[in-house]
Amino acid sequence: xxxxxxxxxxxxxxxxxxxxxxxxxxxFLRFPVQAASNGGGAFLIPYFISLFLLGIPLMWVEWTLxxxxxxxxxxxxxxxxxxxxxxxxxxxxxxxxxxxxPLVIFIYYTYxxxxxxxxxxxxxxxxYSGAATExxxxxxxKGYQGLERNSFFSSMAPAYLFFLITFIANITVVYxxxxxxxxxxxxxxxxxLLVCGIILMIRVLTLAAPDPSKPDWNILNGLGYLWNxxxxxxxxxxxxxxxxxxxxxxxxxxxxxxxxxxxxLSKGDDVVLSGLSAVSTNEFAxxxxxxxIVIPAAFMFFGPVNIGAIAQGGxxxxxxVTMPLIFQKIAGGAFxxxxxxxxxxxxxxxxxxxxxxxxxxFLEDEFNxxxxxxxxxxxxxxxxxxxxxxxxxxxxxxxxxDFWGGTFCLVLFATIExxxxxxxxxMENAWKxxxxxxxxxxxxxxx
Numbered sequence: 001x002x003x004x005x006x007x008x009x010x011x012x013x014x015x016x017x018x019x020x021x022x023x024x025x026x027x028f029l030r031f032p033v034q035a036a037s038n039g040g041g042a043f044l045i046p047y048f049i050s051l052f053l054l055g056i057p058l059m060w061v062e063w064t065l066x067x068x069x070x071x072x073x074x075x076x077x078x079x080x081x082x083x084x085x086x087x088x089x090x091x092x093x094x095x096x097x098x099x100x101x102p103l104v105i106f107i108y109y110t111y112x113x114x115x116x117x118x119x120x121x122x123x124x125x126x127x128y129s130g131a132a133t134e135x136x137x138x139x140x141x142k143g144y145q146g147l148e149r150n151s152f153f154s155s156m157a158p159a160y161l162f163f164l165i166t167f168i169a170n171i172t173v174v175y176x177x178x179x180x181x182x183x184x185x186x187x188x189x190x191x192x193l194l195v196c197g198i199i200l201m202i203r204v205l206t207l208a209a210p211d212p213s214k215p216d217w218n219i220l221n222g223l224g225y226l227w228n229x230x231x232x233x234x235x236x237x238x239x240x241x242x243x244x245x246x247x248x249x250x251x252x253x254x255x256x257x258x259x260x261x262x263x264x265l266s267k268g269d270d271v272v273l274s275g276l277s278a279v280s281t282n283e284f285a286x287x288x289x290x291x292x293i294v295i296p297a298a299f300m301f302f303g304p305v306n307i308g309a310i311a312q313g314g315x316x317x318x319x320x321v322t323m324p325l326i327f328q329k330i331a332g333g334a335f336x337x338x339x340x341x342x343x344x345x346x347x348x349x350x351x352x353x354x355x356x357x358x359x360x361x362f363l364e365d366e367f368n369x370x371x372x373x374x375x376x377x378x379x380x381x382x383x384x385x386x387x388x389x390x391x392x393x394x395x396x397x398x399x400x401x402d403f404w405g406g407t408f409c410l411v412l413f414a415t416i417e418x419x420x421x422x423x424x425x426x427m428e429n430a431w432k433x434x435x436x437x438x439x440x441x442x443x444x445x446x447x
Contacts, residue, residue, distance in 0.1 A: 005073060005365075009183055011270070012187070013187060014183075017182055018261055018274075019190060019282055025344055026246075031250065032291060032295045034243075034246050036226055040227055050244040055247040058253040062253060062417065063258060065080055065420075066260065067265045068084070074263065075364070076256065076259065076358050077099065078093070079365060081095040081416075085420060097256070097412060099362050102354075103385075105405040107401065108386075108389040108397070109352050110167055112348070113349060113352055114163040114166035115320065116348055117162050117341070119324070119337075120339075134321060147393065147394045159390070186350050189349065193346040197289035197343055214303065222300050223292070251279060255355075255410055271437075272439065298322050363378065
């Protein structure tokens with residue numbers, strides 16, 4: 001039998017865990033690319049509007065739904081949805097999206113996460129030091145991924161080894177449960193991640209112009225490239241959609257993870273201030289740290305002409321091609337390269353364990369089996385499901401999975417949550433439930 005439901009150890013633990021779920025690769029790779037490609041500083045206008053009108057209220061809805069459903073012994077969307085609308089026996093089937101979405105993301109995210117662990121090792125050992133040009137570094141990445149055979153890699157064995165290490169690390173963390181596994185990991189990983197980010201940010205902000213003949217290639221102009229607003233971009237619906245999408249992505253709302261995490265709260269635990277604290281931690285990591293490292297550093301070393309193409313090249317190109325090239329050109333580059341990829345790995349693993357939890361909680365709660373058995377079933381199933389993302393990367397498998405898990409399911413699930421919470425459960429009940437045990441009051445405009 002599954003036994004008594006688990007709980008979080010401390011309030012700080014749940015805040016760190018939810019912040020860890022939200023702070024992922026997107027904060028340091030996706031956000032700078034989105035901002036640089038969508039109006040620079042002007043991007044922050046739709047970004048913050050989306051944060052206040054979509055992100056924060058959705059976050060409060062999910063914390064409240066999760067805590068409410070957890071009181072009935074449910075830790076995932078199917079059971080939680082059913083407790084909110086007991087007269088409708090079909091609503092729980094819509095809740096399956098909250099398990100399917102995280103599962104789909106987990107089976108490709110874990111593989112990408114393993115790249116960051118590998119590159120941290122490569123930076124420390126000087127493995128990619130022979131790749132001195134952009135073309136050579138791209139060849140290094142493709143060789144590692146198994147997309148081509150070259151002088152850097154003759155097989156996918158290194159990539160598969162680091163995937164196995166990363167996968168086992170994820171399964172080990174979730175095996176030890178909420179308090180003993182996920183909370184312990186996040187209590188250590190989040191402070192280390194923030195320290196690594198601050199070290200890198202200080203190093204980038206104190207860089208001198210690398211080429212004396214090009215004094216304009218400096219840190220102020222690099223920050224300006226990212227943050228000087230192009231207000232004409234606000235006329236484009238694409239920019240507003242990109243900002244809203246980034247908020248969904250960065251806060252991990254609409255996925256089902258926060259629902260599950262919040263289900264382990266006690267009835268009197270605060271959701272208002274705790275949720276806001278997790279959001280604030282995420283935004284600090286994304287805007288202050290994420291916005292001060294990649295694009296400004298790339299501008300300084302590649303200049304105003306090439307930076308546009310670099311930003312348009314996407315997050316992977318920026319993180320695994322551009323940044324290693326930059327670290328090779330600065331003093332102590334091996335050290336800074338190592339902590340850059342360590343930062344990404346810590347951001348990745350705190351997110352991926354959260355993606356695993358909904359499916360495990362579903363097996364525990366709805367089938368009444370032990371966590372050990374639930375983790376074994378989850379581990380075996382996802383290990384098999386991960387293989388297409390590894391071996392068919394070049395066939396677009398990851399992009400397809402990302403669309404269904406990270407775009408389609410996310411928006412659909414968030415819409416169902418809001419309708420269920422505000423209209424079916426009722427605004428009076430919802431408002432009372434949000435404020436139960438709250439240390440602060442939600443502004444009435446959200447009602």
